[in-house]
Amino acid sequence: MKPIYIGLLGLGTVGSGVVKIIKDHQDKIMHQVGCPVEIKKILVQDLKKTRSVLVENNLLTTNPKEILNDSEIDVVIEVMGGVKDTKGFLLEALRQGKHVVTANKDLMATHGSELLNVSSLNGCDLFYEASVAGGIPILRGLVDGLASDRITKMMGIVNGTTNYILTKMSKEGRAYEEVLKEAQDLGFAESDPTSDVEGLDSARKMAILATLGFSMNIALEDVLVNGISGVTEEDLHYGNQLGYTMKLIGYAHRQGEKVEVSVQPTFLANHHPLASVQNEYNAVYVYGEAVGETMFYGPGAGSLPTATAVVSDLVGVIKNLRLGVNGRSAVTPQFSKCLKNADEKFSKYFLRLHVQDEVGVFSDITSTFANFGVSFEKILQLPVEKNKIAEIVLVTHTASLNSYEKILNSLRDKKTIKEIKSSYKVEGNS
Ligand code: NAP
Ligand code: HSE
Numbered sequence: 216m217k218p219i220y221i222g223l224l225g226l227g228t229v230g231s232g233v234v235k236i237i238k239d240h241q242d243k244i245m246h247q248v249g250c251p252v253e254i255k256k257i258l259v260q261d262l263k264k265t266r267s268v269l270v271e272n273n274l275l276t277t278n279p280k281e282i283l284n285d286s287e288i289d290v291v292i293e294v295m296g297g298v299k300d301t302k303g304f305l306l307e308a309l310r311q312g313k314h315v316v317t318a319n320k321d322l323m324a325t326h327g328s329e330l331l332n333v334s335s336l337n338g339c340d341l342f343y344e345a346s347v348a349g350g351i352p353i354l355r356g357l358v359d360g361l362a363s364d365r366i367t368k369m370m371g372i373v374n375g376t377t378n379y380i381l382t383k384m385s386k387e388g389r390a391y392e393e394v395l396k397e398a399q400d401l402g403f404a405e406s407d408p409t410s411d412v413e414g415l416d417s418a419r420k421m422a423i424l425a426t427l428g429f430s431m432n433i434a435l436e437d438v439l440v441n442g443i444s445g446v447t448e449e450d451l452h453y454g455n456q457l458g459y460t461m462k463l464i465g466y467a468h469r470q471g472e473k474v475e476v477s478v479q480p481t482f483l484a485n486h487h488p489l490a491s492v493q494n495e496y497n498a499v500y501v502y503g504e505a506v507g508e509t510m511f512y513g514p515g516a517g518s519l520p521t522a523t524a525v526v527s528d529l530v531g532v533i534k535n536l537r538l539g540v541n542g543r544s545a546v547t548p549q550f551s552k553c554l555k556n557a558d559e560k561f562s563k564y565f566l567r568l569h570v571q572d573e574v575g576v577f578s579d580i581t582s583t584f585a586n587f588g589v590s591f592e593k594i595l596q597l598p599v600e601k602n603k604i605a606e607i608v609l610v611t612h613t614a615s616l617n618s619y620e621k622i623l624n625s626l627r628d629k630k631t632i633k634e635i636k637s638s639y640k641v642e643g644n645s
Contacts, residue, residue, distance in 0.1 A: 218253040219533050222282030222313070224304060225295030226259050226275070228402035229318050229345070231268045232522025233292060240526070248533040256282045258295065267518075283307045290532055292525060293317040294345075296406065302326050309333045309341065314541060316528040318345035318521055321410075324419035324435050327426070331545040338542035340535055342528035347420040348373050348497040350520030351513040352527070357427050357501065358546075364503035366428040369467040370642070373420040375495035375516030376404045376411035377443050377463040382493045385451045385461060391444075403495050403516040413442035414463060417478040421465035425476045428501070429469050430549040437554060439477040446480050450637050453567060453608045454482045457593050459641065460490040466640075468555075475555040482565050482610075484643030557617040563592065563641040564611045564619055571631040572598065572605040580607065580632075583625050587618040604633055610641055 221237070223230055237244070237252055244252055257274050258281075282288055283304060291308040295301060298321055305315050305322070315334065317323065323330070323343045334341035344354050348371070357366065372378050376398045383394040395412065398404050403411075410416045418438040425433040443463050451461055459482035467476045483490040488510055492498040497515025502508055514520035535541045570576050577596070584590065593610040611619070626632050 216250050218251040219248070219290060219536070220253055220255040220285075220288045221529070222285065222288040222291045222308075223254050223257040224279070224282065224291060224293045224301070226257050226266060226268075226270070227294070228518045229294040229521045229525065230257070231266065232518035233294060233525050234268045234270060236519065236522050236526045244526070244530060247530055249537065250533070252529065252533070255288055256285065258282055279304050283311060283313075286311075288313060289536070290314045290316065290529060292529065293319055294525065296321065298322050298325060302330070305330060305341075306333055309337050309339050312337055312339060314340040314532045314536075316342050316525055316532065318343070318525055320346035320416065320419040320423060324422045327423065328432060335542050335545050340532045340541045340544065342531055343423075344528050345521050345524035347423050348499060348511070349375065349513070349515040349517065350523050351497060351499065351511050351515065352524065353424070353499050353511045354427060356509075356511055357424070361501065361503050361506060361509070364505045366501060366503050367469045368502040369421075369424055369428050369465070369499060370489065371421070371424065371465045371499035372462050372489055372492050372497050373424075373465050373499065373515065374411055374414075374417045374463055375497060375514070376408060377414075377417070378492065378497070378515070379403060379495045380412070381443060381446070381451075381461055381463065384446075384448065385455065386493075388448070398495070401495070402518055412444045414440040414478040415442075417463060417465050421467055421476050421478055424465070424499070425467040425474065426548065428467065429474055430546070431474065431552050432548050433474070433476055433552065437476055437552070439475075439479070441479045443480050445637070447637070450567065450639070453595065454565065454639075456595065457482075457565075457608070457610060458485050459483060459565070460485055460487075461639070462489060462492070464489070464640070464642065470555070470559070472550070472553045473555045473559060474553065475560050479640050481640040481642055483641075487643040490643075557620065558615055560616040561613050562616070562619075563613050565637075565639045565641050566609050566611070567636040567638070568607045568626070569599065569604050569633040569636055570607055571633060572603045573631070576605075576631045577607070579629065580626070583629075584611070584622055586625075587614070587622050589614040589618055589622060606636075
């Protein structure tokens with residue numbers, strides 16, 4: 216029986232997992248698709264590198280043409296990462312009539328619609344399940360499982376590295392740099408972990424989720440992004456005292472025609488379902504008007520979990536080949552993009568201030584909030600050892616982003632406010 220031949224671009228963390236799953240699960244794959252699957256060539260940078268899986272040397276190449284120009288190769292699996300070269304390789308593969316499976320959220324968040332367009336024009340599949348939340352089948356969940364519903368809200372922990380860091384910092388009191396290094400060693404982090412810790416990796420995933428969930432072309436630039444590199448042990452400590460857990464939360468909300476998408480360090484009430492998601496695990500909460508609340512949970516990064524999603528996409532491509540329906544699954548967005556403005560975005564906020572410890576300062580802060588119609592849900596005041604400074608930690612009731620930004624600007628102008636130490640979104644009632 217003629218095998219389906221695969222060209223694999225990349226043999227790092229995810230690529231090694233793909234090789235292992237194709238080998239170890241060959242029987243199950245064959246049972247589902249009716250033919251063997253064989254990796255014919257693997258593109259790498261360094262032919263001499265020691266690999267974590269056993270592959271024959273003659274499979275490795277540094278020349279992409281050996282895959283892109285090989286007419287026997289049916290499917291290209293891209294797990295090398297990067298945008299510029301990779302986009303060129305995948306466009307070439309699609310033009311050559313090869314189906315593509317990719318784990319590359321960077322590429323899909325920035326050039327996804329162009330690539331999907333080219334794939335449809337060439338009658339090819341382009342699947343990218345592994346690009347969001349590693350091993351969790353969230354994209355199929357949205358596109359197929361919830362196809363009949365109108366999704367209005369998605370909230371997710373979609374970056375394993377930052378969740379690992381925040382978990383270890385808050386549960387074990389460990390230092391940021393040390394746990395970041397550990398996440399890198401475990402293969403969760405991107406080659407440049409700045410995109411993990413500064414929230415860009417999550418923003419790419421939220422752009423993909425919002426585009427599919429809201430059927431609207433959401434670009435990376437539409438996502439408001441803040442990372443976790445500025446989060447301090449003191450912030451975690453005070454949040455904990457008030458009943459909150461810090462997570463890097465991707466938030467996508469639709470109200471009527473309008474949407475907002477953001478990625479921000481957020482204090483979750485301890486009983487919030489996302490607060491218990493630990494280490495490299497990811498979870499996406501999805502609210503549909505008809506179904507109500509749903510939650511998708513699982514490992515969001517790592518070799519085998521991510522490779523599971525990649526190989527499941529491969530199985531999808533081969534099933535489509537058997538049915539002769541490749542290239543028909545990309546759907547044009549139903550709605551034009553319409554983003555909320557700051558008056559239409561609502562949240563509660565955590566604010567930590569250093570203020571002059573003297574009469575009238577507290578009431579001045581209270582009246583500044585009152586002037587913009589914002590009241591407090593919680594408040595803590597503690598002395599700071601030196602210079603007659605007091606620490607004020609407060610959580611507001613729900614306020615518009617517009618009012619909250621005006622309050623911050625007004626506080627910045629006051630001589631008695633020495634420093635705005637930190638400010639975070641808050642979700643849930645504690
Ligand atoms: P990785 O460990 O750095 O592996 C990248 C592989 O691609 C390496 O084998 C490397 O070759 C090869 N490569 C890179 N640039 C190349 C080039 N220009 N030409 C030829 N080969 C090249 O990366 P990874 O963690 O597996 O991630 C791969 C992709 O999956 C990325 O898009 C990432 O965002 C995505 N992803 C990763 C995870 C995860 O948990 N790691 C989860 C979901 C999605 P050498 O080995 O010779 O250096
Ligand atoms: N660097 C990513 C993470 C890999 O930590 O979640 C999975 O996309």
